Amino acid sequence: MSTPSLLILPGDGIGPEVMAEVRKVIDWFGAKRGASFDVSEDLVGGAAYDAHGTPLHDDTMAHAQEVDAVLLGAVGGPKYDDLDFSVKPERGLLRLRKEMDLFANLRPAQCFDALADFSSLKKDIVAGLDVVIVRELTSGVYFGEPRGIFEEGNERVGINTQRYTESEIDRIARAAFELARKRGNKVCSMEKANVMESGILWREVTQRIHDADYADVELSHMYADNGAMQLVRAPKQFDVILTDNLFGDILSDCAAMLTGSLGMLPSASLGAPMANGRPRALYEPVHGSAPDIAGQGKANPIACILSFAMALRYSFDMGEDATRVETAVEKVLADGMRTSDLLGAEGGKASSTTEMGDAIIAALDASL
Ligand code: IPM
Ligand code: MG
16 A cells, blocks of 8 residues: 555644644654655645635645645634634635535543543543544534625624534434444434424434434433533533534533643544545644744643544554554653643643653653
8 A cells, every 4th residue: 555645734823833743753653663654744724824815725725635634733823813704714724624524523532540630620520531522514503504794774794504404414423323332332412402403403313313223322312501511510421422513612622621631632523435445534633723822832742643643543544553642642641741731730840842742752662
């Protein structure tokens, strides 16, 4: 098989800094595991806007469609706040998701033992937490038409449309059930069927797919507002949470914070299989571009490194190596290494972005 290809889009803010540490891990696999990647790098977000006047150049979009996987850092920053909506950094990311048809967004929220004290919740509520949010990513209110700001009488009205077809619900529900089978075999689907027709259809289709093809998986339904409450009350009741684009955006930030740090969590956005059998895929940390700490060597590279681990697992069939990276991260944390976001009230010495990356490489070396 030919060398797998990776397109790296570091983006804005801390994106380039954390991605530099991922490159070390990628190089390590080439040097120490005989697993080389054909890596190319390009611009996205504000960085692409600065260079080309668009948050995603057409050539970059075309290239993203050709590679085996895309790895993205983060987009956005205050510098771009006043840009026209159509060229805001976030539009670059949304275009990638939409044109690659990355409908299944997997957002694991896992609580590392070494960091259980760091959660804003009591330790026993989060210790051992391991949930995955499966968020629909290419439809719903993010993309529904009509949308826009229109004149109506003597005032303006802002409109977005929540819209889901049966086939869109069908494919994301299947993704959630398939994933649950490889984990705790439980899916909780969240919508607002009490107030939204799209929620009624969501519940109906999810139940139907379950009864027809996944009756072995335990399925429950919950209103999304209750889901948010349950996530902070007793998060360990969940295994896989299946939800739509907007609820998934909100619930995944909530779930992420349960684990103590947004700086720790990776994500995968997957589409349909390509000709080579691999899913179209983009991997990115859940955290944003953190402009307040950009360029200071303070960023935590772990979420981005774990995103590469997800790429190993979901795109390259290298599950054991993915676990190797995850174990190296756990080891470094257990040894007490902390970037500044992981220092609790008691303080201590913060390691820099590069020091954290180097320690993970050392732990990988030790794993051989
Ligand atoms: C996320 C982000 C994005 C979203 C933004 C940056 C467009 O919040 O990935 O969760 O809203 O989907
Ligand atoms: Mg979000």
